[in-house]
Every structure is written in structure tokens, then in C-alpha cells.
Amino acid sequence: MTQKTGDTQAPTLRGVYPIVVTPFHDDGTVDYASLDRLVEYLLEQGAHGLGLFGNASEGYTLLAEERTAMLTQIVRRVNGRVPLVASSGHTGTLAAAALSREAQDLGADALMVLPPYLLKPDGEGLMVYFDAISKAVSIPIMVQDAPLMTQVAMPAALLARMAREIENVRSAKVEAPPTAPKIAALRQALGESGGGFAIFGGLNGQFLIEEFERGAAGIMPSSDITSTYVAIWNHLERGEKAAAWRKFTEALPLIRYELQPGLGVSAAKHNLAAAGVIRSAAVRHPTQALNAAGLAELAVIREMHRAHS
Numbered sequence: 001m002t003q004k005t006g007d008t009q010a011p012t013l014r015g016v017y018p019i020v021v022t023p024f025h026d027d028g029t030v031d032y033a034s035l036d037r038l039v040e041y042l043l044e045q046g047a048h049g050l051g052l053f054g055n056a057s058e059g060y061t062l063l064a065e066e067r068t069a070m071l072t073q074i075v076r077r078v079n080g081r082v083p084l085v086a087s088s089g090h091t092g093t094l095a096a097a098a099l100s101r102e103a104q105d106l107g108a109d110a111l112m113v114l115p116p117y118l119l120k121p122d123g124e125g126l127m128v129y130f131d132a133i134s135k136a137v138s139i140p141i142m143v144q145d146a147p148l149m150t151q152v153a154m155p156a157a158l159l160a161r162m163a164r165e166i167e168n169v170r171s172a173k174v175e176a177p178p179t180a181p182k183i184a185a186l187r188q189a190l191g192e193s194g195g196g197f198a199i200f201g202g203l204n205g206q207f208l209i210e211e212f213e214r215g216a217a218g219i220m221p222s223s224d225i226t227s228t229y230v231a232i233w234n235h236l237e238r239g240e241k242a243a244a245w246r247k248f249t250e251a252l253p254l255i256r257y258e259l260q261p262g263l264g265v266s267a268a269k270h271n272l273a274a275a276g277v278i279r280s281a282a283v284r285h286p287t288q289a290l291n292a293a294g295l296a297e298l299a300v301i302r303e304m305h306r307a308h309s
Helices: 032-044 064-078 093-106 123-136 156-165 179-190 208-213 226-237 241-257 264-274 292-308
Strands: 050-052 084-087 110-113 141-145 169-174 198-201
Touching: 032 064, 050 064, 064 084, 064 093, 093 110, 093 123, 110 123, 123 141, 123 156, 141 156, 156 169, 156 179, 169 179, 179 198, 179 208, 198 208, 208 226, 208 241, 226 241, 241 292, 264 292
Parallel strands: 050 084, 084 110, 110 141, 141 169, 169 198
Antiparallel strands: none
């Protein structure tokens, strides 16, 4: 690992990058026709970029050949209109580097990388892991700081060190609650030289306004109410804080409902199916599906949200 010498490789990632859900047929196979419709829908909704194969994509259920086929199709469909950020982490360093290189070769514009979460390395081990991935690619790496999922802690000082010393680490997705203070701490740790380092929020955008005010460059929510997140983000970019809060408050019941552990993906898919974007709301085991009571609750909240849209 060597010290970086300037910010000529600073990322351009900014805005709302929904995590693209993976549409399945009722038999569990990937629905590639629905995937095409979903990608176009997200672009029509104003997405500034797309996140692929994340937790909300059920990336943990996909076969290697499915990931390859999906990324190939999405790259072809998007055709350079927005950046594509593909998740490429793994429990092993060699495998993560290989997955990252493959995603780059297939056309991903950036990578979102979880740390190893089976055998959990210390800070030095994490530096080795991300440096190995960086050496395998030439596109930006977004370090995914998601300790609720991985149980791997990455303090702000460590993330800032990665930004300084690992060539292609140019972004971080902060999902370590409380997220806004963590983003502020990371901005401070980066110092004046870290102005081009893009910090994104996640966790379905529940604190996106506070994160923006602490220096976040973007948000990666689910993909069912993208136009709402874009409207909030655009208000914030224009300095219209009161309007951003009004729009956020209208969406909060749905944002909150989708934050239920294990059920958010099913809820988002049902919303997209109800809108006619995807054919089926099917999920793959071990992802949980909403039961009848949950579907009834979601329908009420969805109609409330639609009335405000």
C-alpha cells in the first residue's frame, strides 16, 4: 500500500442510486424481461445511478452465471446513461478480487465491497483485503461499512486511511448507526484532501437529510419509490430544506415499513409489482415473504404514499 498523490482519480458518484431488486418468476428463476422494465423505470424515475447485487437485490441468493447474465444485460440496457455500482465482496480476499475484476470487465463503473464477514480480520487485515481488490481493478471502490450485517467494525479513522493509502478506494457507504455522526466523523478524518471522496448512505434513506447535511454525496435506497428519493435529494441540492422535509415526511411510513429486518425486499417487490413494473413479487429463500397481514398493511401505506405523489 502506498500513499496517494493527489485527487485526480476522485469519484463522480453523487445522488440517488437505488439498489436494483432482482425480479424472479414464481418458480424462482430470474425474470430478465421484468429486469429490463425495472431498469428503464428507475431511469425514468430520475435515478442518478444504479446499485447492483446488494442486500436489497438478494445478491446473496444469485448464482455466478446469473450475476454475469444480469450485469451484461443491465450494462447493455443502460448504455452509459448512468453509472453502475456492482457489489463484489466475498468472504475470501482472492475471490473478492476475482469477482471485482469480472464486474469491471463486464462493464461496471464502480464496485461496492463488503469486508470479509466469516473470518473477521482486524484493521490491518482489512487494509490487505481492500488493497488486493484495488490492485485487481482500475475503477472506484466503495467500501461498504455495514456492521449490522457483517459484525465488522470499520472506524472513521480506518476508512480515512483506506482513502489515503489504497489507490482505488474513493468512496464509502456508511450503514453504521448512528449514520449521520459517522459520516461527519469520516469527513473530519478525511480532512481537506478528502473533498472528492464520495460518502453514501444506505439503510433505505431513513436519515438521508441528516446525512446530506453532514457531507453525504448520495444515498442507496431500495428501488420502489425512487422518484420520491430523487425529489427529496433535488430539494436538498437546491437548498430547499423545508420542502425536502415535507416530502420525506410523506414517505416516512413506507420507508419505515421497509426497514423491518428480512421483510423490506418483499415489500419493495410487492410495490413494484402493484405498479406493473415487475411481473411477480417472488423472493428466494432465505429471504422472507410478507404474509397476508403484512400485505394488507403494505397496501394501506402504499395508497397513502400514492396519494402524496
